[in-house]
Amino acid sequence: MKLGIMQPYFFPYIGYWQLINLVDKYVIYDDVNYIKGGWINRNKILINGEATFLNLYLSLASPNKKINEIQIDSGIRNQKNLKRIAMAYKKAPYYEETYPLLEELLTSKETNLAKLNGKIIKEISSYLSMNTEFVYSSEIEKNGHLKGQEKLLDICKRLGASDYYNAIGGKALYDQESFRSEGIRLHFLKTKEIRYKQFDSDFVPNLSIIDLLMFNGREGTKELLKCYTLEE
Template identity: 50%
Template structure:
């Protein structure tokens, strides 16, 4: 049983989805404190051929609140207009826009639930069967912090393997996880260029939206499999 755990991010970069695809159960960490200044509500797209940031509006965002105490406050009109203006000639524009319409029309605006639904929509579109779980639905010891809480969740879910994004190398020790009979590995993306509208030089590290706009379902899955475990 392979498990991954991460805070909720809206339409994050490809590495986030590589993590989701590579595990059996993916936990949306919704009952920890919101991260101000992070990538929860923003990412990058190609706008007028250049890498530029988009941001969605949140209601009540504060580092003093848990993720599940914050709501989506965006009507997504600006984002959808931006996509129309900059991606209308992309090879997979129609399918991706239909997917985005389903994502933004989700009625529950609680931030983690809204984002978890976006993950399920994308996974369904790509025929990926990873189970999405909300951490607040797991009966765990909420007095624990950091790696101890992660280990507690892994044990409850019966994990023998835990995958984390490559940045987690500074936070987690393979030795400590091994002491709990869990193998810890870090996913490092192998960048695979793909054709992007208006660009002869590939721009990496954009939102998954850019990946979906410019690739077939089959190609997206190939890109999601392009990583190494450290």
């Protein structure tokens, strides 16, 4: 069984979805500490030709809390996100196709950060015809005293993984021999260079999946899911 484990990011970039599409089961890693300034509650979209943060505002967020312990701010700031997306992409070729999906997700009544991001991840995966099974790490019985690589290995063993896939950034963090000694093959996914037309401006890479869907549509984005290589 091919397994992936990642924190629940907010409308993440294409590499995140490539990883989901590659594995049989995907663990939404929600019982680790929230990282301020990361990708848990923000991502970048294209506004006036520049990469600009789209923020999900939180209530009393703290690095001392786990992701699944944080609530979303119910104030007006989050309600403006749809308007910002509409203003940024209303002339994009796949706006009419994509906007209803985003509207459904961003008007969700879910107030828990991990659950909302999990909903976003699951719904977009389904929209892109992925058949991956999802599970929250907080729902898995495991050794809560373990950290880092050892915690991931524990999850892999408990779920019966034969292969563990991680984004290429994990190559500096995880040791092949440690996984091999547990009978698990370790792989790293590296996204190929991806370029596409964004209005008439210079291409801005590494934006949210929102940008890919607006300019490539569902079918075009599904093709871009194949643009990666694997390393050991």
